[in-house]
Amino acid sequence: MASFSNIDATAEGAMGLDAADPLRALRELFHIPVTSAGQDVIYFTGNSLGLQPRSTRNAVNEVLDDWKELGVDGHLKAKNPWLPYHERLTSGMASLVGALPEEVVIMNSLTVNLHLLMASFYKPGGLKRKILIEHHAFPSDRYAVRSQIAWHGLDPAENLIVLGEEENLDVLDESSIESELAENGEEIALLLIGGVNYYSGQLFDMRRITQAAHDARVMVGFDLAHAAGNVPLALHDWDVDFAAWCSYKYLNAGPGGPAGIFVHESHGNDPDVPRLAGWWGHDKTSRFTMPDEFNPITGAEGWQMSNPPVLSLAALKSSLDVFESVGMDALREKSIKLSDYLRYLIEKTLTDRVEIITPRLASRHGAQLSLRVLPGENNTISGRTVFDYLESVGTICDWREPDILRLAPVPLYNSFTDAFRFARQLEEAFRPEETSS
Numbered sequence: 001m002a003s004f005s006n007i008d009a010t011a012e013g014a015m016g017l018d019a020a021d022p023l024r025a026l027r028e029l030f031h032i033p034v035t036s037a038g039q040d041v042i043y044f045t046g047n048s049l050g051l052q053p054r055s056t057r058n059a060v061n062e063v064l065d066d067w068k069e070l071g072v073d074g075h076l077k078a079k080n081p082w083l084p085y086h087e088r089l090t091s092g093m094a095s096l097v098g099a100l101p102e103e104v105v106i107m108n109s110l111t112v113n114l115h116l117l118m119a120s121f122y123k124p125g126g127l128k129r130k131i132l133i134e135h136h137a138f139p140s141d142r143y144a145v146r147s148q149i150a151w152h153g154l155d156p157a158e159n160l161i162v163l164g165e166e167e168n169l170d171v172l173d174e175s176s177i178e179s180e181l182a183e184n185g186e187e188i189a190l191l192l193i194g195g196v197n198y199y200s201g202q203l204f205d206m207r208r209i210t211q212a213a214h215d216a217r218v219m220v221g222f223d224l225a226h227a228a229g230n231v232p233l234a235l236h237d238w239d240v241d242f243a244a245w246c247s248y249k250y251l252n253a254g255p256g257g258p259a260g261i262f263v264h265e266s267h268g269n270d271p272d273v274p275r276l277a278g279w280w281g282h283d284k285t286s287r288f289t290m291p292d293e294f295n296p297i298t299g300a301e302g303w304q305m306s307n308p309p310v311l312s313l314a315a316l317k318s319s320l321d322v323f324e325s326v327g328m329d330a331l332r333e334k335s336i337k338l339s340d341y342l343r344y345l346i347e348k349t350l351t352d353r354v355e356i357i358t359p360r361l362a363s364r365h366g367a368q369l370s371l372r373v374l375p376g377e378n379n380t381i382s383g384r385t386v387f388d389y390l391e392s393v394g395t396i397c398d399w400r401e402p403d404i405l406r407l408a409p410v411p412l413y414n415s416f417t418d419a420f421r422f423a424r425q426l427e428e429a430f431r432p433e434e435t436s437s
């Protein structure tokens with residue numbers, strides 16, 4: 001953790017950190033929502049919906065104009081022809097997740113992609129039938145894995161292992177995943193874990209988990225909804241089997257933006273991997289001769305089913321360009337500093353009121369801090385009251401019942417001053433109780 005003890009916890013201290021931040025100008029590339037009083041909100045919800053890059057409108061308008069002027073001919077004659085449009089996003093996306101270009105494609109939405117990938121990589125057979133997920137996995141992932149198990153004619157109650165649920169853990173040690181795999185691996189077919197957990201903000205050691213799973217002959221998939229665009233990833237080198245992520249959180253593609261998938265080349269180059277097919281995954285040279293037989297494109301593109309939403313791809317492309325110009329390493333460096341600074345400010349004054357459940361070590365967290373609001377002495381201020389107060393003073397963050405506030409200081413557009421202002425507001429949120437008691 002970075003040390004801020006030589007930085008005075010004042011507005012001037014925060015301004016000094018902003019002045020010294022080499023990435024401070026990036027904020028200007030985004031639209032920051034404003035309060036009714038015209039002040040920038042403190043936007044700590046980039047883990048839920050990233051802000052709009054200023055370049056997005058033009059990128060989308062280009063597609064709209066081409067459509068207006070060319071109609072169907074835009075597929076081949078648009079400024080950036082729609083037919084291969086998704087290919088423009090491949091290298092930027094591949095480098096963000098540490099993949100070979102052939103291992104990545106943008107298609108559909110996240111939960112849909114998880115299902116399509118499980119259709120290929122969850123193959124319960126013999127004793128090996130179970131799926132292992134983490135406690136506090138995103139609800140959609142739980143629904144998805146349970147329904148996959150049931151769809152194979154198996155009982156989800158018997159075949160889903162939710163690690164950490166019994167103990168109600170906030171954070172899961174990699175060693176507990178390793179022991180589960182070592183002890184029960186012969187019954188486990190698939191491990192599906194959020195690379196960064198949406199609830200706690202915990203960053204898992206994906207290399208280590210993959211290794212342990214493969215040692216137990218278990219397929220490994222990661223849901224990277226909270227990891228893509230947040231932390232550096234090396235999916236290819238880590239030997240991950242598959243992954244999927246959405247693009248509207250840290251990747252700023254806008255609501256419902258198209259999702260990404262990763263299929264390791266060891267599977268992507270194997271035409272015999274079973275899959276649910278559609279014409280967009282078919283060999284490009286013969287796709288429009290409409291042959292009877294499906295012949296998949298080599299690599300992740302062979303998992304495509306439908307032609308993609310080009311307007312949304314344009315929005316995503318404008319955001320990927322920002323990432324490409326900065327680089328994930330520089331973003332990560334600022335991200336750690338920013339979240340450490342926010343943690344420092346909160347812990348300086350509020351340790352009796354909130355507990356930060358996100359792991360402290362930089363290697364174990366991304367841009368998010370999850371705060372548990374502790375019950376006050378006379379219980380007059382609930383977590384929900386705190387959240388409502390923050391909202392009333394122009395902060396957008398996230399509340400999870402019963403007691404978790406999630407904050408995502410995003411290095412692209414959040415500042416140290418945001419962190420400072422937030423910490424002040426949080427203190428004020430607890431103040432009425434203290435004055436009334």
Ligand SMILES: *Cc1c(COP(=O)(O)O)cnc(C)c1O
Nearest residue numbers: 109110111138140198223225246
């Ligand atoms: C946000 C999120 C989703 C959302 O799924 P969609 O299919 O994009 O609606 C799923 N899983 C995780 C882990 C998420 O964080």
